Amino acid sequence: MVPNDNRLNRLDTVDDRIEVGVSEALQKHVTRHVVPPPPVSQKKLDFEHRRPRILREMMGEATGVFFYVFPGIASVATFTLATTNGTGALLGVAAFGGIYQIGIAFGFGIAFAIITCASVSGGHFNPAITICFALFGGFPWKKVPIYIFSQIFGAFMAGLVLMGCYWPEIQAAKAIDIHEHGTAVYNGGVASIFCTFPNPNQTNQGYLFLQEWFVDAFIGVVIWSCLDPANPFVTPVSVPWTIGFAYTAMIVGFAANSISTNLARDLGTRIVAAIFFGGEAFSFNHGYSWISILVNIPATIFAVCYYELLIRDSLQNIHKGHAEHEHGEEGLVRHLTRVATSDVGIINGAVKTNGITDSPNAAYSNGTAKREDVV
Structure with missing residues (x-):
């Protein structure tokens, strides 16, 4: 906006007149259209209060998994249907994409799922993560089956909706697959849009398991490190994208060699594949589906145990105010005294930290009692 005392000088050229006119128009537009939000009605508050919390959590998990799976399998559908029979005739376009495109779609889908629904349900979106929260994070075990069901349901609905969106093309591709291969259930077949099937040369399930x-x-x-409050390299804003890029990296690196990464994502859409393409969706390659469905849980538990046993530093969480000692400040002081005693011993009844003789209480109150400071 040009000040009034300079307005005449600024109107010497056509460009300046345009600048002034656009500025004034934009200011009037914003002033005219910015409306404060209406007050929240008591009726709305009463309605929201009556909703069962568990229902909100279930819908949050189901919706989050839907947001994660739907763009991912849609990307697989675009690539698969555009290259069926090598003609591109089913979609009428050439295939622009591949594994990288699919990895990006799944990664962005995960980020959108966390951004959209994590504030409602906690953003598990994976049965293995739900079980790990129950084992290590105090998540109620009674909610575990409900969460897992919701996650599988979300993936199932994503598969059904995609089937409806691409129904004519999928049916045409199915006819081509059956005519040329006798089945649509194989890696690269139309059924592989929904779930993973190994390559023809991958007959050793040991390698697939590994x-x-x-x-x-x-x-x-990666997920567990993002949830560690002591990790200085992630913020709540960056967590969705960090986890999403971790999935993208693994999909880009291994999807061509058959991976699943998530029980709910695989089982929910595999049920859809079984409904429309037959039970071979579960029995293919001597029952490979048990790997794609079940390995996710013990592998994720192993990962969390690895992080908890070898990487986690709970003392840092206590110092940053994200946790507290089970026996309060007194228990923390006893711990620091014990650490100091084992490392350098007691000198005249005081703890020596970084060459400074002080008491454990003083060290804690000054915020200097870190594990790495006790030397």
């Missing part, structure tokens, strides 16, 4: 295990463990460590 691959799934380490991919899921990799993702599990």
Whole structure:
């Protein structure tokens, strides 16, 4: 906006007249259209209060998994249907994409799921993560079956909706697959839009197990590190994208070699594949589906145990105010005294930290009692 005393000078050229006119128009537009939000009615508050909390949590988990799975399998559908029979005739376009495209779609989907629904349900979106929260995070065990059901249901609905969106193309691709291969259930077949099937040369399930295990463990460590309050490299804003990029990295690296990464994502859409393409969706390759469905849980538990046993520093969480000692300040002081005693001994009844003789209470009150400070 140009000040009034300079207005005449600024109107010497057409460009200046445009600048002044646009500025004034924008200011009037914003002033005219910015309306304060209406007050929240008591009726709305009463309605929200009557909603069962567990229902909100269930819908949060189901919706989050839907947001994660739907864009991912839609990306798989675009690639698969555009290349079926090598003609591109089913979608009418050439295939622009591949594993990288699919990895980005799943990664962004996970980020959107966390951003949209994590504030409602906690953002598990994975049965293995729910079980790990119950084992290590105090999550109620009575909610575990409910959460897992909701997660599988969300993936199932994502598969059904995608089937409806691509129904004509999927049916055409199914006819081509059956004509050329006798089945649509194989890696690259139209059924592989919904769930994972190994490559024809992957007949050794030991290799498939090992691959799934380490991919899921990799993702599990990243997730658990993002949830560690002592981690200085992540913020609540960056967590969705960090976890999403971890999934993207694994999909880009291993999806061409058959991975699942999530029980709910695989089982929910595999049920859809079984409904429309037959029970072979579960029995393919001598029952490979048990790997894609079940390995996720023990692999993620292994990852969390690895982080908790070898990486976690609970003392840092206490110092940052994210946790407290089970026996309060007195218990923390006893711990620091015990650590100091084992490391350097007691000198005249005082703890020596960084060459400074002081008492444990003083060290704690000054915020200097860190594990790495006790030398």
